[in-house]
Amino acid sequence: MIEYSSFVLDNGLKVFVHEDRTTSMAALNILYDVGSKDEVVTKTGFAHLFEHLMFGGSKHIPSYDEALQKAGGENNAFTSPDITNYYITIPANNIETAFWLESDRMMALSFDPKVLEVQRSVVIEEFKQRYLNQPYGDVWLKLRPLAYKEHSYKWATIGKEISHIEEATMDDVRDFFYSYYLPNNAYMVVAGNVTLEQVKKLSEKWFAPIPSGTRRKRNIPAEPKQTAARFEQTEAKVPLDALYKTYHMGGKLSADFYSTDLVSDILGRGKSSRLYDKLVQEKKMFSSLNAYIMSSVDPGLLVIDGKLSKGVQLKDADDAISELIEKFTQEQFSEKELNKVKNQAESTLLFGEVEVLNRAMNLAYAAMLGDPEIVNREAANIQKVTTADISRVAKTVLQPENCSTLYYKSI
Known part of the structure; x- marks a missing residue:
């Protein structure tokens, strides 16, 4: 049984608190309700590219990892067809560092063209190494479009093809960010050696000033019933x-x-x-x-x-x-x-x-x-x-x- 309390900020950010006094650590997890299924067939791989871009620095924090490591924390993220999830584990007495880092990139992600080029190269290399040059790596690049004919599950999270990442523009990146990386499209869970009042106070301080936005309407075609092998x-x-x-x-x-x-x-x-x-x-x-x-x-x-x-x-x-x-x-x-x-x-x-x-x-x-x-x-x-x-x-x-x-x- 996972016990929790919850509240919602005025900007729509949904916050959940799971208190656990048996640990000296805390975890801050932010799930954005966006995955590769929200992409369009001509611009795939954006949700995964964005996962990488989110570690490229924000307006006030040029080096996300360096700031976190100084506070004894670790972080990572993953993208799936359904969600993009970011998480930090950190000594509980330094939990405010996690609030500071995550709120700054939710509010003011760096749209530095150099960051886009660096992360574009990283994702292209990942595409080649994990999907094209690894034994059986391209299985899901072939299986998904075989199994799905209409639903956007028909392409892999990495993208349908490398060219979509190669041709991504800064305007594409900005559009994706302001369509999905919104407090009213996010779920934040703070767990570990924390208190509800502490999380409320820190959430108001760091996340409440971030304006809500209009999430792009999800319009994913339903997959028809398969009637032949x-x-x-x-x-x-x-x-x-x-x-x-x-x-x-x-x-x-x-x-x-x-x-x-x-x-x-x-x-x-x-x-x-x-x-x-x-x-x-x-x-x-x-x-x-x-x-x-x-x-x-x-x-x-x-x-x-x-x-x-x-x-x-x-x-x-x-x-x-x-x-x-x-x-x-x-x-x-x-x-x-x-x-x-x-x-x-x-x-x-x-x-x-x-x-x-x-x-x-x-x-x-x-x-x-x-x-x-x-x-x-x-x-x-x-x-x-x-x-x-x-x-x-x-x-x-x-x-x-x-x-x-x-x-x-x-x-």
Whole structure:
């Protein structure tokens, strides 16, 4: 249970406070309700580029990292299709430094052309190193547009292509900032050895003066129901052939989200899972094989991926997965097997909340979804899933016509 208090500043910034006297540290987490899904198809990668630009200095603080390190703090950030998240961990007695740093770049980010050029180069290099020049790195550059035809999940967070980052202008950057990096589009969680009154005082001092703005209206096309299987094959210099299969599923707030998550766990979580037991250990067709969900806010994907054993043909491996899944959808599931994956999922959830920073992140995400109490209902939602739910969801989601398959062939 994550206990919290909350308040909203006049400019719309939503603030949550989670007090924990057992630690000497504090975390300040700011989640902006913007991700790569908010981009347009001709200008992708901006949310991720902006994550980098936010560390390039602000009006009063030319070196963000240097100022934070002097106070004993650490920071980082990440971008997803749904959100951009920035966080600081710092000794609690220096928490005001975090307020100062985050408020200054929310109010007065540096639009220095030199910073844009530096960060543009960093992102382009990341694109090349992580996505183009790394074995299997371009998988999601191919899988997303195969699985999605309308929704803006069809491009990766890094962007659809390098040229969009190469051609980004300062006007593009300013427009993105003033459309999304607004106090009324942000959720701030302060967690650790702090008090509600302390956070209220510091929030009023550092964030209240920042004016609210008009957030760009979100107009993302819904993904049509997939009615026919899709297939693509690619080749690259990789160690082993690989196979990827995606199935459309509901979003984070859908009624069957947790049931689908547990279906993926039964199929491919760990060495006792169905796929691993049958196709890795018994038949030795794969050297590794997993199933998982993307946990998207909007309707997402259940994914199966694996690296093939030497000498196994991709078509044979694909047929073996399809055969296992067909049997899986016809089964009556046991309470014992379901309880095993429920307990695994709940233990992962609880273990993840040991760190105060993770609690702060989880609370911010739940608040962005529309109800901070979601963070405290997850364990119960996992335990509510029944064997009947598993059977129904398996039959609904794991249909051949709902599947997109990518063969990644080694050359």
